[in-house]
Amino acid sequence: xxxxxxVFGNLILYTESLLVCALILAWGPGKKPRPGRxxxxxxxxxxLGISALHSLFGAVCYTQGWAGNWIAVFVSFFSTALTTAxxxxxxxRESMKTCWILASAFSLLGDFSSNLAALCMISNGPYNLAVxxxxxxxxxxxxxxxPLIEVIFVLLLQKLxxxxxxxxxxxxxxxxxxxxxxxxxxxxxxxxxxxxxxxxQSQWGxxxxxCILVSVCFVALFVIGRQKELQRxxxxxxxxxxxxxxxxxxxxEGLQREVRRFRHDYKNMMAGMxxxxxxxxxxxxxxLIWEVTDDFESQVGGWIQEMxxxxxxHMMEVKGLLxxxxxxxKKERIEFDLEVFRPFVKxxxxxxxxxxxxxILLDNAMDEVRGKERAKVSLMISSxxxxxxxxxxxxxxxxxxxxxxxxxGYSTRGSGRGIGLASYKKILEHYDNAFSLTTVSDGYxxxxxxxxx
Amino acid sequence: xxxxxxxxxxxxxxxDLKDFLQKLxxxxxxxxxxxxxxxxxxxxxxxxxxxxxxxxxxxxxxxxGESMDGFTLGQKxxxxxxxxxxxxxxxxxxxxFETFRYHLEALDxxxxxxxxxxxxxxxxxxxxxxxxxxRRSLAVITERMQKEQGEEREFFxxxxxDVVKHIPVDEIMFFETTGRTHRIALHGRCDRMDFIGSxxxxxxxxxxxxxxxxxxxxxxxxxxxxxxxxHREIRMQNGETxxxxxxxxxxxxxxx
Numbered sequence: 001x002x003x004x005x006x007v008f009g010n011l012i013l014y015t016e017s018l019l020v021c022a023l024i025l026a027w028g029p030g031k032k033p034r035p036g037r038x039x040x041x042x043x044x045x046x047x048l049g050i051s052a053l054h055s056l057f058g059a060v061c062y063t064q065g066w067a068g069n070w071i072a073v074f075v076s077f078f079s080t081a082l083t084t085a086x087x088x089x090x091x092x093r094e095s096m097k098t099c100w101i102l103a104s105a106f107s108l109l110g111d112f113s114s115n116l117a118a119l120c121m122i123s124n125g126p127y128n129l130a131v132x133x134x135x136x137x138x139x140x141x142x143x144x145x146x147p148l149i150e151v152i153f154v155l156l157l158q159k160l161x162x163x164x165x166x167x168x169x170x171x172x173x174x175x176x177x178x179x180x181x182x183x184x185x186x187x188x189x190x191x192x193x194x195x196x197x198x199x200x201q202s203q204w205g206x207x208x209x210x211c212i213l214v215s216v217c218f219v220a221l222f223v224i225g226r227q228k229e230l231q232r233x234x235x236x237x238x239x240x241x242x243x244x245x246x247x248x249x250x251x252x253e254g255l256q257r258e259v260r261r262f263r264h265d266y267k268n269m270m271a272g273m274x275x276x277x278x279x280x281x282x283x284x285x286x287x288l289i290w291e292v293t294d295d296f297e298s299q300v301g302g303w304i305q306e307m308x309x310x311x312x313x314h315m316m317e318v319k320g321l322l323x324x325x326x327x328x329x330k331k332e333r334i335e336f337d338l339e340v341f342r343p344f345v346k347x348x349x350x351x352x353x354x355x356x357x358x359x360i361l362l363d364n365a366m367d368e369v370r371g372k373e374r375a376k377v378s379l380m381i382s383s384x385x386x387x388x389x390x391x392x393x394x395x396x397x398x399x400x401x402x403x404x405x406x407x408x409g410y411s412t413r414g415s416g417r418g419i420g421l422a423s424y425k426k427i428l429e430h431y432d433n434a435f436s437l438t439t440v441s442d443g444y445x446x447x448x449x450x451x452x453x
Numbered sequence: 454x455x456x457x458x459x460x461x462x463x464x465x466x467x468x469d470l471k472d473f474l475q476k477l478x479x480x481x482x483x484x485x486x487x488x489x490x491x492x493x494x495x496x497x498x499x500x501x502x503x504x505x506x507x508x509x510x511x512x513x514x515x516x517x518g519e520s521m522d523g524f525t526l527g528q529k530x531x532x533x534x535x536x537x538x539x540x541x542x543x544x545x546x547x548x549x550f551e552t553f554r555y556h557l558e559a560l561d562x563x564x565x566x567x568x569x570x571x572x573x574x575x576x577x578x579x580x581x582x583x584x585x586x587x588r589r590s591l592a593v594i595t596e597r598m599q600k601e602q603g604e605e606r607e608f609f610x611x612x613x614x615d616v617v618k619h620i621p622v623d624e625i626m627f628f629e630t631t632g633r634t635h636r637i638a639l640h641g642r643c644d645r646m647d648f649i650g651s652x653x654x655x656x657x658x659x660x661x662x663x664x665x666x667x668x669x670x671x672x673x674x675x676x677x678x679x680x681x682x683x684h685r686e687i688r689m690q691n692g693e694t695x696x697x698x699x700x701x702x703x704x705x706x707x708x709x
Contacts, residue, residue: 337551339549339550339551339552341524341549341552341553378551380549380551380552380555382552382555382556384556384615385615386615387614387615389555389615389616391551391555393551429632432633435613435614435646435647435648436646436647437613437618437644437645437646437647438644438645438646439643439644439645439646440643440644441643448646450613450614450615452614
């Protein structure tokens with residue numbers, strides 16, 4: 001078999017497996033290719049190039065006779081996974097880590113399927129491709145049976161709900177090192193078991209069966225571990241929510257205390273007014289009425305106002321964040337003007353992301369007005385006609401600062417230092433339906449975040 | 454003559470408002486007239502629809518027992534009269550002025566006081582602040598109308614979801630395509646925003662002042678500060694930079 005024949009065979013096999021991966025990805029989590037500036041042809045060309053390099057590498061290994069060696073097996077596994085990861089990077093423009101895990105998972109799937117295929121064909125060891133008959137069997141195995149098993153297995157995983165768990169894990173984008181390592185090193189221990197059992201050449205079948213069993217166990221372990229993790233997270237979230245609820249209740253109690261105190265004053269004032277009315281002093285009565293209403297406004301009015309606005313926020317996480325920020329601002333003597341005219345119930349953005357975005361915007365505004373006289377930060381949340389708008393506004397105290405903020409946000413790449421606008425931008429990149437607008441007008445710095453529902 | 458509309462469900466206050474406005478218009482010699490004073494938003498809408506002219510609207514936010522509140526009324530009025538002046542007269546201090554200004558481009562938000570209407574002094578007592586507010590609003594409206602006549606500034610208008618933004622063309626530095634399809638970022642002197650659009654259409658709409666210097670950039674040539682020919686970089690008046698392609702160099706040098 002010629003060298004180029006092998007290269008070509010590899011390339012076909014590899015593109016085929018990539019296509020299967022893409023199909024599964026499109027069908028499972030609905031991932032669509034996101035071509036870069038070069039468009040689809042550029043993307044396809046780059047992917048093909050990477051695949052060709054990989055095929056070339058494989059062919060060299062094969063012709064040099066490195067195939068049986070266990071180091072070669074690892075090298076081939078890792079190079080395949082790495083190549084696939086690169087291709088995913090190009091096609092889906094996700095982070096390398098995500099792509100790597102995805103590629104490892106597909107390698108695992110491919111491995112499992114070929115093991116199962118080998119078991120079905122009950123064939124003994126490496127095929128001699130020079131023999132026509134063996135070659136046909138080999139081709140059928142790798143081009144028909146293996147992909148078929150892959151698809152059936154994926155359907156089965158979907159049916160069992162395991163696939164969902166995996167996609168969720170992947171989209172959350174924070175991976176524990178252990179899981180990443182387990183995925184990446186899967187071939188090491190699988191192959192270890194394989195060679196350990198495979199001392200006797202005649203026991204192919206058993207070795208394959210054990211490997212398959214190991215794969216199944218691995219998947220089961222993953223699911224169990226993931227569920228545990230989810231549970232832990234849920235508990236943590238619940239705890240935070242409890243704390244926020246408590247904070248809310250506490251502020252309500254504070255309001256109640258204020259009202260009680262006011263009631264006390266109010267009684268005294270009424271008594272005074274009664275006396276004055278009895279004497280027929282209309283001016284004094286008028287003055288007193290004015291005082292009572294003004295007192296009420298200054299003592300509880302603002303508080304009630306704030307609570308009414310906050311009461312319109314029906315998303316617990318956001319409410320908690322706003323309470324915390326309001327508390328912070330109260331300590332720093334910054335007036336917090338919150339406007340939620342219509343109830344705000346839900347939005348298309350993930351809650352955690354929304355809280356991060358709002359946190360960054362509010363922190364920026366606070367940084368700018370901190371320590372200034374009559375410092376004030378306004379936040380407007382408005383849900384209108386299928387669009388939710390968050391608008392943070394604060395006074396600007398220097399023109400120079402604004403320029404700095406401008407360039408800072410766009411020049412610091414991901415370092416997150418300074419005003420955090422860079423990470424804000426980064427979060428928004430994940431959303432096609434979120435728009436950000438920044439304006440300076442009449443001496444105010446205005447940040448808007450709009451989300452199409 | 455600008456029609457003035459009043460929508461207020463409190464009868465005594467509505468009469469007061471009408472009386473005060475009529476006298477004020479007469480006294481200051483404004484080119485306005487009180488067209489309708491009513492407690493029912495539907496009547497106001499009908500009248501505005503019939504008249505189809507730019508108007509001034511003094512609206513209450515809380516309209517008890519009516520089919521809509523002042524905010525919804527404002528939204529409907531905006532659809533009929535996009536350039537009219539909305540002034541809210543409300544009992545709630547700082548209720549939601551930002552929201553009203555943002556969505557309805559409300560001109561002002563005046564706090565009234567129903568609690569203690571003073572029978573002794575005409576429009577006086579505590580409501581003085583409200584009448585001050587109305588006086589100020591009319592003055593601002595007149596001033597704004599005079600200014601509009603002299604103004605010939607060109608604006609770039611773009612719709613971002615539910616709001617329309619107007620940005621002076623001479624404050625735009627450049628447009629940039631972002632990684633995502635159809636999404637364009639506007640870099641301005643005081644603005645930075647994303648919107649959905651196409652570079653080709655922008656190029657057509659904005660005319661020759663703007664030059665497509667790069668696949669990704671459409672630049673306002675009047676705002677260029679300097680060119681860095683070596684790195685093929687353009688430095689704008691506000692300090693931002695963008696790139697130009699080799700093909701655009703000749704045309705660019707011609708313009709600057």
